[in-house]
Amino acid sequence: MARKEEEQRGFQGMMNRIKDSMGSGGAPDPTRRKMHFSFWYFLLALLVISWLQDQMLMQQKVQLPYSHFKQLVREGAVRNVILGPHKVKGEIVKGDLAGRFFVTVRVQDPELVHLLDQQGISYTGRLENKWLEAILSWLLPMALFIAFWSFLMRRMGGPQGVLSVGKARMKIYAEKEVGVTFDDVAGIEEAKTELGEIVEFLKNPEKFQRLGGKIPKGVLLVGAPGTGKTLLAKAVAGEAGVPFFSMSGSDFVEMFVGVGAARVRDLFAQAKQNAPCIIFIDELDALGKARGMNPVGGHDEREQTLNQLLVEMDGFEANSGVIIMAATNRPEILDPALLRPGRFDRHVAVDKPDIRGREAILKIHARHVVLEDDVDLHMVAAMTSGFVGADLANLVNEAALLAARRSKDKVGMAEFQEAIDRIIGGLEKKNRAINPKEKEIVAYHEAGHALVAMSVPHTDPVNKVSIIPRGIAALGYTQQMPTEDRYLMTRQELLSRLYVLLGGRVAEEIVFGDVSTGAQNDLQRATDIARSMVMEYGMSEKLGPVTFAREPRSPFLDTGAAPRAREFSEKTAQEIDEEISRLLDDAHEKVGRILKEKREYLERLAKDLLEKEVVEGDALRAIEKEVRNASGQAE
Template sequence: MSNENGPGRSGMDKGGMSGMNLFAIVILVLLAGLLTVVVSSRFFHQTMRDSDLIRLIQASKEPHGHIDIRDEQSGTIYRYSNLRSLVIHDQYATAVVERAPLVPTKIGGEMKPDGEKLNKKVRILANLPPGDGKVRSEFEQAVIESKVERSFAGPPNPLEQASPYILSILIGLLVIYIMVRRLAGAGSPMSFGRSRGKLYAQEDLGVTFNDVAGIDEAVEEVREVVDFLRMPEKYQRLGGRIPKGVLLVGPPGTGKTLLAKAIAGEAGVPFFSLSGSDFVEMFVGVGAARVRDMFLQAEAKAPCIIFIDELDALGKSRGNGQMGGHDEREQTLNALLVEMDGFGSNSGVIVMAATNRPETLDPALLRPGRFDRHVLVDRPDIKGREDILKVHVKQVKLDPSVELREIAAITPGFVGADLANLVNEAALLAARKEKNSVGMAEFNDGVERVTAGLEKKQRVMNDEEKLRVAYHESGHALVAYSLPNTDPVHKVSIIPRGLAALGYTMQRPEGDRFLMTQSELESRIQVLFGGTLAEEMIYSDISTGASNDLERASEIARNMVMQYGMSRMGRVCYKSSHRSPFLAAAAGEEYSSNCSETTQREIDQEVRRILDEANERVRHILEVRRSSLEALTRRLIEVESVDADELKRIMNANSPGPLVVPGTTVSPRITSDSQDNLSSGSIQQRG
């Protein structure tokens, strides 16, 4: 479709918007007219038949004269009395009377007027027949004989007569305007195509690079954008060109939005903020109009920054087999592509966006000239976590014994949002205990609450289930303590936590890890099997609590065979996945397998072999150290929670022969650079 409005685009989406506006105007007029009729008929005047008016005039000769008239619409009987004045026009008369509804009394059921409404004055409009007819003569005779004050008037003022209708129309238009505005969102009912971006000035933001911690590498990469916005001539005199767009990618909660605000705060330029979903609407063409309007506003404020959060809601790849190639989302994406680097590209407008699903974005968005600079905002390391904690504890009263470095060491894998939640949980725990400051005990409890869930001490288990859970968790802890290449056991507990966990074994890594070896993955599978095999050894039976352990062990083994090449199948990858590297695997997520049915059968057999060998190793460990298993279980039944020091003491007192302690060096094997199996702390939970 051609655009005859030119670069200015002042008449954007004329066809769709004008039709919609005309329809809205017609609806407004019809509703306003209906409201006018209702309001004017119910509130401004009431009609009375000429015969009833004559009866009322005749009754006014008596001191307490009145007539009773039934309202045809509501069925209520009203008593009209005390006719004081009467204005006679050419064809109608206007009388001012007092009206009160008749209600039955409690005694006898006699109809009497409601005293509270007796003094309400009502204007009655009664039509009079023209000429010298019988009714007209009776009316004039009744007026002469009565003592009612009467006056004569010519035709009424048209403006005065129409004033009730005008007021009704204005009230109706006001009500409809408010309703349509609420339905259409911010702006007037005719502003569907206006951008919803919020403009922030520098003083409104109040965020600089000093407020951003834990992502030093990302901050250094975006400093160049700030320098360009401050001193563009520094780059322009050498012919340099600043990146048109900056895409911030990384896991959720790492501070992508905060980094964008810091850039705008440091540069001192206007900052437009909106999300990808703000462009998409049910009306076709509205999203594209909002994109154009957004860039029109940005050009007027240049140099400035446009920040689009959750870009994947807007910029998903086109041509993915969906029906219809010109739907609303694709039109909006096309408009964004043209505005960023089209025939008339904008200058001085830097577009920033954030997403945790870069693999779903359209390739046209990621090419040079559009989002040509990708900044990774990754999970912080131990130093970064310490810096983030320093920012969040500024408003918290800490105990002198608190060491932020130690807290950072026990929270590997935590992002900025997790650490902020941890500090808040620790402060709430200290307040619940009525302490004057937050200590290390509260931070340790906060880590357990964030990773394992809320303690449920009120959940009562019978003795048999409690003993089974104790054996299960003791099996996890015993295998983890005995094997090399496993994370140290921090705590074993049979106190229910979270949604369905009846107990847990918490392992904390000694530092940040970025690779997993084959022996470490095999040890992790064996630790997962420790619980169910301990149950089988004691009870000759297993329970449903091992379902989560079996699921995770099977997933690790299948990844070793299909993805990492850590099996007899060879160094071949049989699995392809389009899952984001920054998001956790969803439950039931399917992977496409690039292999034949025969190869798939061999893969299943190899996965089964890895799991069976792990079972045999774990069974041997539990049989050799059964005394330690029994001792740890008895201790869990007594105190419900065992820490690392007490676990070591129980093992040393009951295990025969030398122990293979965690951390023993082994010869290196095949490694995997995938981060799918890296975790902040292994928690074996009973589901």
Template sequence: MDTSPRDNGSDSNAPGQGSGSDNGFPKSNPGGGRPLGMPAIIMLALAAIALVTIVIREQAGSVAAVSWDEFVREVKAGNVAEVRISGNSLDGQFKAPLAGAGEVGGGAPRTFHIEISPYLGEGLSEMLLEHDVKTTVRQPTDGTGLLLGLYMLVPLLLMGGFWMTLRRARDPLGGSGFLGGFSKSPAKRYGSSDRQVTFADVAGLEQVKEDLKEIVDFLKDPRRFQRLGGRVPKGVLLMGPPGTGKTLLARAVAGEAGVPFFSISGSEFIQMFVGVGASRVRDLFKTAKDASPAILFIDEIDAVGRHRGTGLGGGHDEREQTLNQILSEMDGFSPSEAVIVLAATNRPDVLDPALLRPGRFDRHVTVDRPNHKARLALFRVHTRKVPLAADVNLDRLASGTVGLTGADIRNLVNEAALWATRHDKDAVDSSDFDYARDKVLMGPKREEVLVGREKTMTAYHEAGHALGSWLLPGVDNLHKVTIIPRGRALGVTQLVPEEDRMNIGQSDLENRLVFILAGRAAEKLVFGEYSAGAENDLVQATRLARRMVAHWGMSEKVGPVACHGSNEHPFLGRDVYEQREFSDHTA
């Protein structure tokens, strides 16, 4: 369906394209063990430090602080049993508790501490010797040696615990221990206990299902194909726009064959540790081989399977290692291992050629947008549980939703059901579907109301588009004109094609250009000037004209050549130095 929105300074959004797969009830199988050792070691080290600190403080709390005069009096009274001298500090023990002393921790302590001045210490040794007091002289310390030693012990304990956890692993990134979980494949497994998806759940796509039935037959009876020396493809690549049902098709193949289905996204292979991606690939393929016959599905494989050696650095990065491991594993299948690798992508042009050669993904299946028949089947599938009013015509809905994918149609039906529920209806009628279609294709209504000159200019602009659609041959049929702001547009002229078109001629394309610019021409004719609201029209017209010249060779001046350049970013899978087939003057 074509729309020509009058933009409010921005390009309008294309119809949303979601996932065309049915999530089902996945069962995660990460396979990694829980981290062992490190948390316990850290907690033990902190507990030891806290315990020693408490003990030291408790000991300090049972020491009496006495004055010099009290100390001299107790020495002369014969109540001092032992004295330890360390610099200007003096510690000792009384023979009997000193009642009434200035204790710190309460009670009557036997241990005492006193700080002495150098001039008070004169004659101290003679006095202690005279009264038979055991005396010990030590080198002065700050009293923090034990605590400092404990603090230094903490990093040693941490390093020891880290070493112990690595020892528990099979290799530096092994399958157990602290880092073992990283190397395990996070693929989800769908088995017989999960809800099975079959080809009956996939509406439309009849030709695609026929192509995939051969894979199902091989998984059911591999010997039938091996009897005459035949070889079933190791890999099948599903290509198509987002939301067309590639993941659902892969699950349907597994459901039809009744074999385990392992699903993983290409981005899940890459992690922060070097070598994790390759290790996960090895684990994934090993798990699939152990469950043979099985299907291994890699969604968005372009995240890991892009052209190698195309970045500016040219290094052997983690993504390339992962891709190399995938290639190696696919070459390592034996004829007795009935494992089929399915992959999905919407960017087949950026995949590495080694991935697409015969013997790997040697069968390519295109999952395109549904035609009228497929859209009608999709509407029937998605409205099975939706009560419909008598005025709902699914064939008319299928005709008016050209270009929508299966995910878009599912979203449209859901929006219609929500809108009917909001208005307390018992069934979903045609007005609800009309509202949902306008919301999906043109965006939700905005609260702004156009007034004055702005409203008049928008009306003439959309009237220009409407006249163009009526008068120009080859332009799709006019369906709806509105000047109610929707999405980013101030007004929209909506067209509905009579039928699905697979090709279009130059004259129809030129009329299409006239239709796109008709709204801008109406502004100039009536108001004598252009407005900024035609921005999206200019974007569409420029894009179409460039494709006519650079892609389809419809310019007599340039000639029948393909002179379009690559818009690929060098980091996204294309060469940095790409040869240009046209000069700057031609561009």
């Protein structure tokens, strides 16, 4: 008995689950379908069917000219004539069309009725009903207009149509959906330590409230593109185990006035309902640009959106559990009201990683890559000075793709070296047709760069010299590998860079007695260094310790903005030009002396390049050792 009751309860529970599933996403619920059924759908279908039937009947009837119709009347060949205001209908009973129905356009003919009476033909009058055609003539265009308008509103206002224009279109990640923790972030240890306090507050707010402390309301992550600002924000949410609201600064700005402000209000309202949580605004400079910078006018949609953001950030209750994080690579153009205490209290700089940071990042991205035993990630990190996290991730992926293309089971050091060359110089083009004369010029040009780098102090060791074309315009390149990361440059180090950059052009002058266009990029970079030494760094003996910088550069992004009008006299401008020319002329003269003294090594290295196309490893180190010994700089 007990077993039977248990089976009945199990069967009843299964039926209830089936009903629930059918009513909430399974098979369609019949009752719910009836609730959604509209009487207007039925009426529209009825009208369309009636109109179609009428059109089909019209196609079955014979269209007669009025004169032919009168002739049939005179012959008594019609019956059951229906006289309408505009049409005459009836049945043909004689002739070839016997048994067919006819229709003709009625003409004002007073004799028609008399003729029908004379032939004894039955007839009747009928008023034509135009309501169907009238309704359809209004209904169909209106339906098309409404459908088109609804389509436009869905495209502009999101999936909910026009009613959702003011809704914030953010991505919401639940507590377990972020999937990123501090273990997935490397190379920015100082930033991780700084944000650890935010994580601790979200996990244990009582620890700070007990002593009367207030957590920062906003955290601004600033750094160069690709350094991991967004990844770091996700890691904070993953470590704290709280919801993560993610939006871009451009998601707030719309063409409709007031929409951006409405989206800001909606975003913060939802965040307060899900507190504790994190709001992350990527590319804040799209929204938070300083007010008054718009040349058209100050009262635009973006500024209204920014004003609403300022109000929402300053209107938070104390310790509400909502943390605002934002990322930008242009902090210098943000509105000062955003950066004051009480809004974005804490600014965290996400710098480019040093050699240890790059090695740690490479280890994270290489966790799922099969590496050969000869792969030295520390060496790879040393060869990638200036790379950010995104560049290193791309480097590992490129090396894996190269190994797969070569049908290898593991990724080796050769693939990493090739991937570095490909990222820095571009795709290798071994099949490009270069005539022997141009190839010889390129060989001596690159040999000049390498030989000067080996001869002057304060330069990075030469790692590879190649005359294989790469990228769009590079016919060859000389790769130097820094031994350490540098954050300051002395005057002598900058001069040494000038010497190396001019080495290729001077080598062409000495060997061929002429110069080519291949030194264009070298001259541009050398001129930039000389101008910075004179105008920005105060390294001119004639002008003294003074800077003539027109405006501060962005520390993270080259905006390419037009410089302001100069703030010095014509005489000073002439002296600046003379100093830049003097630096370049002195460097040109010194490089000429170096290459003339070591002409034999220049010829030797150029000959090796023409034979092998690439000189590296032991062969390059042997030449470098001899050059340094000849210069009295043997290590």
